[in-house]
Amino acid sequence: MSYAIGVDLGGTNLRIAAVEERGTLLEKVTLGTQVQRGREYVVGQMTDAIRHVTTKYQDHGKLIGIGIGVPGFIDMDTGTVRESPNLPGWSNYPVHKDIESRLGTKVILENDANAAAMGEKWLGAGRDTDDMVMYTLGTGVGGGIIMAGRLWHGMNGMAGELGHHTVLPDGHICGCGNHGCLEQYASATAVVRMAREAVANGLSDALANASRNDVEFSSKVIYQLAIQGDKAAQEIFNTVGHSIGIAVANMVNALNFPMYVIGGGVASAWDAFHNPMMEEVRKRSFIYRVTAPEAVAAGQKRTIVTRALLGGDAGLFGAARLPMVVNGESSAPAAQSKADTPVAGTR
Amino acid sequence: MSYAIGVDLGGTNLRIAAVEERGTLLEKVTLGTQVQRGREYVVGQMTDAIRHVTTKYQDHGKLIGIGIGVPGFIDMDTGTVRESPNLPGWSNYPVHKDIESRLGTKVILENDANAAAMGEKWLGAGRDTDDMVMYTLGTGVGGGIIMAGRLWHGMNGMAGELGHHTVLPDGHICGCGNHGCLEQYASATAVVRMAREAVANGLSDALANASRNDVEFSSKVIYQLAIQGDKAAQEIFNTVGHSIGIAVANMVNALNFPMYVIGGGVASAWDAFHNPMMEEVRKRSFIYRVTAPEAVAAGQKRTIVTRALLGGDAGLFGAARLPMVVNGESSAPAAQSKADTPVAGTR
Incomplete structure (x- = not known):
């Protein structure tokens, strides 16, 4: 073959x-x-x-x-x-x-990030849809838009820069020169930065210990503390979720696509940010509300916000x-x- | 014919x-x-x-x-x-x-709003492009997305709800249940609301007089005061511009389309909100910065943010x-x- x-x-x-x-x-x-x-x-x-x-x-x-x-x-x-x-x-x-x-x-x-979207569309979460938006939450935040089964490149091949979607106009400064980009709240880098801020503000002994003792003070370690009940670590993933939720709601309102896929390393912390994310999507998109899986009958067109299925292999398969x-x-x-x-x- | x-x-x-x-x-x-x-x-x-x-x-x-x-x-x-x-x-x-x-x-x-986008694409600002986003700033804020020459409807015909794009997460409450929708800062209704707030806060005698004496205290009257130099009225249109700018930048980053058209009644106040709008677009979209008309050579692909040409007739022609x-x-x-x-x- x-x-x-x-x-x-x-x-x-x-x-x-x-x-x-x-x-x-x-x-x-x-x-x-x-x-x-x-x-x-x-x-x-x-x-x-x-x-x-x-x-x-x-x-x-x-x-x-x-x-x-x-x-x-x-x-x-x-x-x-x-x-x-x-x-x-x-x-x-x-x-x-x-x-x-x-x-x-x-x-x-x-x-x-476009390759990852292609992978999820081919073999992952998006395999039954022709229109999807994918977010890749890694060191930075990337995005890919698939429309009518194909990658949407835009006029210069730059489309899908979803990591630089403004979610908080006066928020943290981004490397791109903007303030409040999604990437500043939902990337692995942002998770670590927010954890260091929490440590500096004396908000969590557990985070402080981890930042001193772990060779690699990573978003994974911070996620582990969150699921173990550390309030400051949980608050960080709440911020991750609220930020993605705002960005996703805006895309739902603009595109009315059936599917939005969250992938990349930070997506492994899905259970720590899923609820605040969906809270924002519901609040900020009436299109989502009337097309949410629980709002429509079986077989009706639904808006799905879901986790990527291929993990780190999405980009490779794509x-x-x-x-x-x-x-x-x-x-x-x-x-x-x-x-x-x-x-x-x-x- | x-x-x-x-x-x-x-x-x-x-x-x-x-x-x-x-x-x-x-x-x-x-x-x-x-x-x-x-x-x-x-x-x-x-x-x-x-x-x-x-x-x-x-x-x-x-x-x-x-x-x-x-x-x-x-x-x-x-x-x-x-x-x-x-x-x-x-x-x-x-x-x-x-x-x-x-x-x-x-x-x-x-x-x-989709019909208005169709009209501007056919005979107005978008007649030489196949991909454009249009904002209609009227009583509310509507939107229409034209992709490959056709209206993009999305899976339920609800695409293009650009008036409910969150531009300020903790902003003014919207009829849709969200806070900080574009519509709450860039519609004619919002302009009047912001003017009444300015009057209530004692920020402008001119606005206060107009609100008492004009049969119709409209966004047009407020615009006239702005161009006559009233600071509070100018500040309102700054807010209009900043809000549209955030929303447009997010769409430029997502879609990398060549054209974004601003229409509807409030677009008549173009000179009062154009500068703050473009300030935000430039700041929040590096895609815009590298594809701005002044950044690329003649004949190269450019991102245009422009005023609608058909005025109130866009929807009729569309x-x-x-x-x-x-x-x-x-x-x-x-x-x-x-x-x-x-x-x-x-x-």
Whole structure:
């Protein structure tokens, strides 16, 4: 059976997967990304690993192509990375063409959050819908919008920058220059920052101990304290939930999509932020209220706000999916069939 | 030449226009909507006026159909008004079928803000773009999203509820149950409310005089005081601008569309709120910053935030447009040609 290669190029790990067109994983390889050794080294790591996999599966079926998810803006016209803070030296470098010429196969570049949305749409939470918004809560907050079964790129390939949605106009300053971006309240980085603020304000001995003793004072540790009952840690995840809720409600009101998916590492703390998130969504979107699962009869069109299903593999599977859907044609049988959202100007 | 009838059914006026398919107005009729006399009376007014117009132009060309813009939610599946606070007695009434049977021609129902977006896309600010967001700042704040040349309805026909975008999480309470909706800061109603608050706080003698002496203490009067230099009135339009700016920035970040159009009565105060609006858009959207007209070379893809061009006629022309674009086919030559936004998941 034909298969594709997906690459998830992060600041920490470089992961490569061979995935059949029906979605079955053949093999997954994880390497540390040695970003500090320079771009040339990382591209070498990547092409070596891809060659290893393609050689191994050369008798398995046709290689459809390679999809690569990278953090940062992708210029869709030229296939270059426009700006990537976590991958210094990659700006304006034609990754896509360079790797195509090295490997002799079609290569498609995509923003990592868009790739994750593609993965969840293909094999995860969104597999039965054609219209979804996905939030990836990681080091930063990324987003991807899938409309009529395809990624919506916008005019410059920059659409889906949902981490910079203003949720609190006079809120915490963001690296983008704005105040109160979602990313400042719902990323792993924000969770740790809020925990350090709580420690500085003497709000929690448990958080203070953890911040001193844990080698890595991470959002995971803070989540563990929250579920163990630490009030300050719980308050942090309340803030995470309220912030996502405001952002999601605004998208529900604008797009009236059937599905909103929350993924990325922080989504593991789902039970700690789900209630405050849904409280905001309900309060701030009457569209949600009249279309909430509990408000409509079975079989009626519902608005679902849900957790991502693929965990850290969403971007990897999504990247592998990219070469399968070039020009909108799909070779997967199940996922792309339902189209319950009218696009026409009239009915 | 073929023509269509557009109907703009508001709480105050009922307007009917006959418009040729190239966009030329044949005739426009304005009647007071006698809502208090009941639905049957208003439908009678409407069908009488339409019959008068169609009889007059029966030798002019083929009647393509009738489009009706109404305030409130439209159930796209059944063609009924789902809820309309300004038109009591219209809920769940099959307007579309009733009028079709009375007049014997195709009738298409649409939310009034969507119809306005359609009008601006056809003949106004958005005529050279296929993707735009429109805000209608009137008694309330409505919105319409045009994507790939067509209205985006969402799964229940409720998309584009941009007046209920949260711009200030703990802000003024809204009729929808939320706090801090755009509508609470950028509608004509909100302008008057903020002016009354300023009067109550003793902030402006001029506003106090106007509120006592003018039969109608309207957003227009408050705008006049603002341009005459009244600080409190200016501050109100600063708030209008900051609020729209936050909302627009969020949409730019999500959709990366080329155009955002501000229409409705309050848009007449453009010079009083334009600067604070653009200040927010610039601050809160780096997508805007890198694609602003002043940031890109001539001919490059730009993000335009602009005023609507058709004034109060946007909804009327848009309604007439509806029957012309059923099933997405268009008979207009000029407007629907440019498609510079890639929709494909890959390039």
